[in-house]
Amino acid sequence: MKFLRLLLVLVTFPIFAQQGGMWIPSMLKGMNESEMQSLGMKMTAEDIYDVNKSSLKDAIVHFDGGCTAEVISPKGLLLTNHHCGYGEIQSHSTVEHDYLQDGFWAKDMASELPNPGMVVTFIVSIHDVTNTVLEGVASLNTEADKQKRIQENINRVQTTFPKETWQENKIKTFYEGNQYILFVTETYKDIRLVGAPPSSIGKFGSDTDNWVWPRHTGDFSMFRIYAGKDNKPAEYSKDNVPYTPKHFLPVSLDGISEGDFTMVFGFPGRTQEYLPSFAVEQIVNTLNPAKIEIRDNALKVQDGFMRKDQAIKIQYASKYASVANYWKKWIGESQGLKKSNAIQLKKDFEAEFQKRIAQKGKSAEYGNILADFEKNYKAINEYTLARDYFIEVVLRNTELLSVGFKLYQLEQVYKTKGEQAFDDRKTNTINSLQGFYKDFNVNVDEKVFEKLITLYGQKSPLIPEEFKTMNYEKTTADIYKSSKLTSYEGVKSLFKGDAAANFKALNKDKGYVLVKKLAENYFNNIAPTYDRINLEIGALQRNYMKAQLDLFPDGRFFPDANSTLRITYGQVKGYSPNDAVYYQPVTHLEGVMEKYIPGDYEFDVPSKLLDLIKNKDYGQYAENGKMPVCFIATNHTTGGNSGSPAIDAHGNLIGLNFDRVWEGTMSDIHYDPEICRNIMVDIRYVLFVIDKYADASHLIDEMKLVHPKK
Template sequence: MRKQLFIAALSLAALTAQADEGMWMLTDLRAQNAAVMRELGLEIPIEQVYSDNAISLKDAVVHFGGGCTGEIISSEGLLLTNHHCGYGAIQQHSSVEHDYLTDGFWAMNRNEELPCEGLKVTFIDRILDITPYVQAQLKVDEDPQGTNYLSPKYLEKVADRFAKAEKIELTPATRLELKAFYGGNRYYLFVKTVYSDIRMVGAPPSSIGKFGADTDNWMWPRQTGDFSLFRIYADKDGKPAEYAKDNVPLKVKKHLKINLGGIEKNDFAFVMGFPGRNWRYMISDEVEERMQTTNFMRHHVRGDRQEVLMAEMLKDPAVRIHYASKYASSANYWKNAIGMNEGLVRLGVLDTKRAQQEKLLARGSEKGDNSYQQAFDQIRSIVQQRRAPLYHQQAINEALVTALDFMKLPSTKEVAVALSKKGGKDSQKEGEVLQKALEVLQKNGEKYFASVPFPEVERAVAKKMLKTYAGYIPQEERISIFKVIDTRFKGDSDAFVDACFKYSIFGSKENFDKFMRRPSLNTLEKDWMLLFKYSITDGLLKTALAMEQANKNYDAAHKVWVKGMMDMKQENGTPIYPDANSTLRLTYGKVRPYEPADGVVYDYYTTLKGAMEKEDPNNWEFVVPAKLKQLYQAKDFGRYAMKNGEMPVCFIIDTDNTGGNSGSPVFNGKGELIGTGFDRNYEGLTGDIAFRPSSQRAACVDIRYTLFIIDKYAGASHLIDELDIVAE
């Protein structure tokens, strides 16, 4: 009997240990996760977390801007997310005269809230598992390439058919999104409502919201107040509408209750959000490919670009404001790539993957099923064939597409099409083509030059990027513009860049205006920047074509492989979850410290004392605002302090997060808001490929610090007044 009890206890412990891993589908919570969540500390019924047909916590969690998560914290549409998620909007409203990035912004009444052009917030109304319906459609519809089961265009049509068949009410603001999961083995339909009148309400200065900047990014311990506030507006009837002065704050159907009781070690916590992408079902060859292509290029190419950009940004406040968001976005996954590669080696992830795949292959062999072996061999062959063009494609994307803003020429595709249809010496045809090109350029010219206001910065970046690209790609394989550089400019890429800015019609507003006064097709055909852009486009096309044949059978092989991994887990009694794909998920775990190395222990929380210890007035990353120092010295923390009188700032939990979870609400066992997720730790960056609960942590801003900054630092107590706060 004792032996049986011991085995049962071990089984429960194993199940609990596994519970920390997983980006769970909300529709599967009742069947797969509810019991374990209750065991770990969930105090509310699972229906209050997610319900098919009743209001739940899910209804207060939104997709913010398409790449982050936000949560509704008041009945009048007040939305909390990360500072770095709102960074683009903060930058949009910033200028040298009103530098909200540096100084922060706080609307002291509704009239001061600033509309954010292009920003959207999306609610998830319903989540439907319609796998049988999609599979039935696939059987009767023509699918000559065998890829419809993953085709967004095809799935969009199926979603429309399903909505009509089930009489789902659709409005102009409704969006249907049908996505494949588990490599196309299951399908979920998301019925969504999109709001487009979003206004900025508050943001701390970057010295708080971005404290530690690049040095502390992806690291623990952290002392950053990474949050910002927005408000959702609707028309007078509460319906989504474009911005209008007489729109009103949205009366939401669900907002979160905020708990000031704080956190303790081993407290249960769960997170809801929109994790972007991960790749848990990769074979070892794919992991190596990721390390040597995408991660390699992000590390080395972005590092070179950022060095040039930072030097220019530190010289001029206007340059800093313009490039702030672009730099932050680039630096974020530059450091991610470095940390991921280091972690994959340190944790022996390739060996773990090899052991997993050998286990599945052995399972297939035992059952006399060779489909797993065939799928595995197919994927290995595909990876080998596409390695070289993928490496080149990543070099082009990182060095010449992402890095060069001046290459975003005004509708060059339309101009190229027009030029390609030029009718030889037919002057009438040439006149029509030129007129079409002029219409395109006239329509987009002003917008283009407004988007690249610092040509000298672009010139400096381009010179560095051409050298970086050439350093990784052999001469005979480089994009075609390098033949021009080698012959016309004797291999001097700097001279080519100078010629672009000196002679191209896009090199300066003066050149553009001069061309528009005396346009000619001959000038367009020989324009350096256009030739450069077409060369980049051609290079991307060639690498894509080189991979197209190799990738032809990948999806089918991957589907079989994932199905095998799913079946193997389920046979062992292990719950399953799909790879992240920017859909709403839930993850849960505990507030826990960790030990990244022998003799090193990181506690589970930080305080404002840590920010004061890191302060360096001569380093822009670690400047502490004078008022914050005054509040600290006076210990003027109000009701937001810990029981020992210190001011909490951040904490960590062992949940399974990734990019897209930024801004996610962190709940306690009662379903109350205790923090906002904003980052992961450096040692856990391998989590996109292999989750390690012993070393992976999600960093969160303590809600008490968020409210302290709003109330005591910003003096925006009117915002505190509209929140639903409990002390315990």
Template structure:
């Protein structure tokens, strides 16, 4: 596949939207998309997809813990999402003795379902356009700071007007770089419990090697349940809570599908940058992403050493490692794809066309947009590289932990004895949570490796780090010695030392603590902007907003969709293959089978090991009602839906709105998808719902879960 000669149709600024391109607002489906969707196979009405007054599909789609998507699949609040979306909660609930991450977990009844410390789902209630209201308050003579302050004041009013006394969470978001504004009303439930998960050897089969690759053979799913009070309202965890009775839940379809069948996905895509100028793409490819890739690999190499030596450390850091590894491969894939597709060159051509349009009479306010944008990127290239090296240090637990706790401890010290007694329980809880799973030897070695990289590669580094580097000659031994001494002399070295300090606090000790100074120094440098940088940023924000406004005016008859920003969207396309791939045993290259999974099996390998029970089921061909009509057990399949990060766990729905799969990844050949849409190669990789049900029923023996589903006839 990687050697396939690309036939690329790039969706740049001014090209028409392809049939399967776009992350669309549900409230605009009837006006912008419904006819196209009907022609492709949709059998629902717009009202059945999005309704304010009646139950509709949108009521079954939830945002899962702020970063993924999930769906309600039963009348008892059962939630289906990806294994990797529930990964940190599964790891948190696991111990070396009860290792659910490695071995899997299946609750036999509601009482056995497990409550993680923190997990929530967000239901979407409604949305509305407030662009005219907000934009009527601003004008072109305002500075960016004045504009932002005015908008924020109005946003606060809109959110207050629509939260119904705190019952709902209301969020006003900007779209098209500040040219439109919409508010979104949500209801959050925080009592969410683990129901079931396959072992990691199924849920993460293929590991980092197969991540972003096709053909794929991963059972990437997990099950949770939403609980509410007896009246169905959100409530903090209580044994008295009951499974939620949702407004709507999805019907599960076990009948399969074929190539070119209609497929739509609803979910919460995190972020795209389809309007990004050429200068931004070049900055990412040459400066920002290479720093991210190098710093990520540096952390991963050190972490893996400790994780391989101790299973408890492996569990404690499994989620952090998986997140870093995912973005490491993603960023490298972005570099490769954007370079191969010559995306920046394509955008430059569109910018030249825009500049020509802007020079015409009546378009004068757009004439200086491109020069301002190009100047910004030229002068911030090195800054973007520096910030990405620095970010990886701030992603370490001990790089950020002293800063996060420091201000609370400072406030605690300033209070009288009675107030301290009041604050101490909450402060101790925060300390316990933040220190849970911290392995100091790993943290020291990761920081040492990151400091060596940062000081050797980044320019204009944090002053406190430059000073330390000067005293230890920036040597490997010097950084090890500095960190050993800093940890030994810090109240932040361990939970116990910090708790002892709180029993007899001293403001001067905190002020001069080496790890506190280290952490706050990193944050101060990350947040620092020179006067020139502030001016550049203000000019850029205004120019970028005008660029998007102008591009839409330049081509007023086109259908436009806003960049993703973690708001609910719908994307539609088809089940569709990639060119033939000899690595896939399937008859057509749009699905994979359990046969292909077993072919990848490597006993004892941390990425390609398999449970013996699954192999036994394969050898017996004991697939039950979950086999395809042709006899094979389907595992994963492809659609050409337009998705990005945040869509993980999104339901793949057929024309009737029935659940046929679970989105979990994209293909590396189209990794530039956050910036451009490649109509030829863009694919969504999905878990076939039949494989999910097979694993729940035949592999795990949890048929009681199947019994509570609504199955299509």
């Protein structure tokens, strides 16, 4: 279609250098390739993405749907972040064998630990299918009808597009629905834990240092892909063999210097770079403060219990880290958006946008976009806030309520699809809850429940009437004293007999009754209006994106992140977060000792690492007698890039992406090249820990170590 051709020309036009961006690897020819080479890259676009021969993309996997990992040996050895493998490390841990505290290293392949349900996905090829997906859409009148037709077309193309029997087709939308791309994928299902440092290395600094520079965290863990004897995906079997990759990343021992080219390759989760000012104002002034307050309350309760009880610390370690991650990110994001004056910059852009509409005679097409945005964001405000309260309190941060909601969904299955469908879903749901209750502590959850249900009743709009006068302390005590949802045995007891008996028992349970009231209120009084207005906002956003591409032909427009394979490139570079303050781009083990607090769960240091530091026993991994730990660069990253490889100018592994600096966490909404930096573990520190600390040199022997600078 004509617009798509225009779009592809615009986004590959060479305009501004080093301004961020998350680019589709199959579309690097032109502006991106030239710019990357001007920054020092020695590769071609084909070295990064090629369908006909092995290329860098064949070493990159979507790790368990949420992170990124890379293949670093010819035997399918995977490297990702410690926090990406945290749940699996925890699941193998007990009080007697605490791999979170002590680390884990398989001495041979037979000792590697299976992880049921874990998967990694490779991208085989990438195809633009925009014309086919948008076929017959323009003639439809309503946004709902358009979205229905688009989904029908997506389903048809995904089903019919050529692929091998073990592969899948997945279509994703780009540029707010102005472009659609199909990914042919391969998913491997036998992934085993190979090694992980103790949390005192892999999570050094914990939540205090999260999103902060300077950083001294060895945030890595290692897994291995196993395949059938034909090297194709296979369910777990003791007969499976290590996967033989099409490509694996050589590992550079030469380190980095300020100004070096860096590329991060991975699966960034979600960005919103092209929102109007009205949306950013809502995020900064309404939504983020509410979510921060909810999580702050939950975290304080959990932390209080975890500091006093080792068993609870193990149970809640992964959950706490997950909740704290975005709590701190939202705080930094709001501060960054205010400091960088993002709202005013958006308004300034919108003033220029309106001016260009008039200049180019486009009022009929685009003239009402901003006014309609303002109207719709005002209309949706309390519904969006109520939705966030429901998600944060009921679905994410109160475990009894989240279990109750799953059971509520079972009741809806019974009502809409009948008893057979209910029976099938019931078995799966009850079985899945067994693992959930392994890491559930009723005393912790009761205190979280009391805090959050009070916040919900006092601050959320559109709440059920009885919540306005509820005694939250008494309600909490009554539920946790009598509800069957406080234990796995209790939940199972509710599902004895047939469906009628199940729901009779469920609807007498005080915990379930409360969840049901909250859910019905959400689906009856919040979701319908939110969904209707949000659909209109989505249509406006699509047209706004089209208008920006049309009216700003010299602009630099990269597609927002959507968990698809992307590359981002930049250079190793320090930054100045405040007046008279400058951060160097590299940290060393001396900084670990400066932060060291014996016995502290965030800043303790293992005794063996202390000895290695004292003796400066760094092997071949040091530089000028010092052991590098982390470094920063100007790559534009987000959630999902955790575990992404940092790649040098020649295509070698130099580091492992794991975080961003706090001053730049607003980069999901507004990228500022002056202060936005991604944080990476130096690969030499990873090798040092494996070799000198863990005595796992057999893993080093698998890798291809290179000296590209020499």
